[in-house]
Amino acid sequence: MKNFIQKFYYGDIPEEKGGGAIISKNTKTEWPLWEVFIRSKQGLDHKHIGSLHATDAKMAIENARDVYTRRMEGVSIWVVESKNIHASNPDDAESLYEPANDKIYRHPTFYQLPDELSHM
Amino acid sequence: MTEQTSENVFLQKIEAEIKIEPKDWMPDAYRKTNIRQISQHAHSEIVGMLPEGNWISRAPSLKRKLILLAKVQDEAGHGLYLYSACETLGITREETINDLHSGKAKYASIFNYPTLSWADIGAIGWLVDGAAIMNQVMLTRTSYGPYARAMVKICKEESFHQRQGFESLLVLSKGTEAQKQMCQDAINRWWWPSLMMFGPKDSESTNSDQSMKWKIKRKSNDELRQSFVDMIAEQIKLLSMKLPDDKLKWNKEKNQYDWGEINWDEFWNVIKGNGPCNKERIAARSKAWEEGEWVRIAAKTYAEKKINKQVAV
Numbered sequence: 334m335k336n337f338i339q340k341f342y343y344g345d346i347p348e349e350k351g352g353g354a355i356i357s358k359n360t361k362t363e364w365p366l367w368e369v370f371i372r373s374k375q376g377l378d379h380k381h382i383g384s385l386h387a388t389d390a391k392m393a394i395e396n397a398r399d400v401y402t403r404r405m406e407g408v409s410i411w412v413v414e415s416k417n418i419h420a421s422n423p424d425d426a427e428s429l430y431e432p433a434n435d436k437i438y439r440h441p442t443f444y445q446l447p448d449e450l451s452h453m
Numbered sequence: 454m455t456e457q458t459s460e461n462v463f464l465q466k467i468e469a470e471i472k473i474e475p476k477d478w479m480p481d482a483y484r485k486t487n488i489r490q491i492s493q494h495a496h497s498e499i500v501g502m503l504p505e506g507n508w509i510s511r512a513p514s515l516k517r518k519l520i521l522l523a524k525v526q527d528e529a530g531h532g533l534y535l536y537s538a539c540e541t542l543g544i545t546r547e548e549t550i551n552d553l554h555s556g557k558a559k560y561a562s563i564f565n566y567p568t569l570s571w572a573d574i575g576a577i578g579w580l581v582d583g584a585a586i587m588n589q590v591m592l593t594r595t596s597y598g599p600y601a602r603a604m605v606k607i608c609k610e611e612s613f614h615q616r617q618g619f620e621s622l623l624v625l626s627k628g629t630e631a632q633k634q635m636c637q638d639a640i641n642r643w644w645w646p647s648l649m650m651f652g653p654k655d656s657e658s659t660n661s662d663q664s665m666k667w668k669i670k671r672k673s674n675d676e677l678r679q680s681f682v683d684m685i686a687e688q689i690k691l692l693s694m695k696l697p698d699d700k701l702k703w704n705k706e707k708n709q710y711d712w713g714e715i716n717w718d719e720f721w722n723v724i725k726g727n728g729p730c731n732k733e734r735i736a737a738r739s740k741a742w743e744e745g746e747w748v749r750i751a752a753k754t755y756a757e758k759k760i761n762k763q764v765a766v
Contacts, residue, residue: 362749363547366540383603384537386546388756400533403526404610423477 366415367393371407472598475541495535496560504568538599565728572639578618580647596668626692641697651678
């Protein structure tokens with residue numbers, strides 16, 4: 334994916350008015366990427382909030398605390414190394430989710446019931 | 454799917470206000486534009502810590518020091534939200550940071566101006582963060598999902614930045630003669646650079662047009678700039694201070710303020726690297742990065758060793 338990204342323009346600034354030379358450095362020291370999930374309060378699910386770099390899970394949790402919970406946004410943190418997340422392919426969306434569209438009988442509103450019927 | 458239909462699907466999503474997510478097909482130029490804009494935005498947050506950090510150790514009271522520390526920490530957090538959004542587009546963090554240090558990537562040119570007095574910290578909060586907020590509120594509705602979500606988090610925190618800035622100036626504006634002068638002087642120096650933050654005029658902005666079509670941006674540079682002038686021209690009355698623009702005047706027919714002309718030569722000069730602090734800012738960032746290299750390597754090596762040990766057992 335990386336190969337086709339050519340970064341020539343940055344910001345709202347035309348390139349010819351920018352400046353600077355290209356330095357290429359190795360990226361071997363880059364720490365692994367982690368996905369961060371936060372439970373905002375007891376009783377709620379953990380929710381994906383963003384990602385960060387850390388060498389291990391302990392550091393990832395410590396960094397997540399500083400980056401994502403500065404204002405009491407959470408009471409619990411999960412971190413998962415990004416490479417361990419498996420995702421469905423957006424191209425499969427049609428075959429995966431469309432069949433549900435025509436099964437309207439799965440929804441309570443499908444059933445017409447007399448008004449007198451209460452508590453249902 | 455062929456390229457053509459992928460592009461149609463993409464454009465239909467944009468049209469229908471459906472966010473584009475990292476794994477969705479997107480045109481190369483859309484990806485490039487987002488990488489450019491998000492990384493520039495991230496760099497601005499990070500470099501923006503430098504002029505403010507300058508005053509942490511010299512804040513006039515413990516209260517102001519705590520506020521400033523919290524604000525600078527927020528800026529670091531904002532930079533990280535944005536770097537992480539940028540990475541979802543397939544560029545590594547290191548590449549992004551190298552581009553900043555090489556001068557290839559830009560950051561908001563406002564941070565190339567020095568913070569000469571304590572009042573500058575108030576002026577930055579009120580004017581610079583105020584200008585940033587106009588842009589960022591618009592960007593909460595940007596078409597790229599991760600960018601929009603990062604913006605929502607940032608906007609929630611940014612409001613504190615602007616309010617603390619105004620409040621700090623309000624205190625100075627009611628203080629001694631010297632404090633009042635300091636306040637006015639800071640406003641004088643930060644006003645025009647704040648207006649420059651919105652970027653080149655619409656007629657000269659090479660990137661805006663396509664960005665509007667793709668709903669990366671929702672308002673033009675000039676539109677945002679005008680709303681900012683209209684807002685600040687009213688707020689400054691509460692400070693009993695003046696904006697350094699003789700041409701500033703309410704225009705009844707247009708229902709907005711008329712105002713003078715930005716010094717565009719200065720704008721392009723600062724962008725080209727000739728502002729008062731360009732070299733100092735990049736030098737400070739590069740130094741921090743280079744001096745931290747052994748830590749990054751040591752921490753990585755240590756983590757790898759621990760994993761190998763676990764495997765051995």
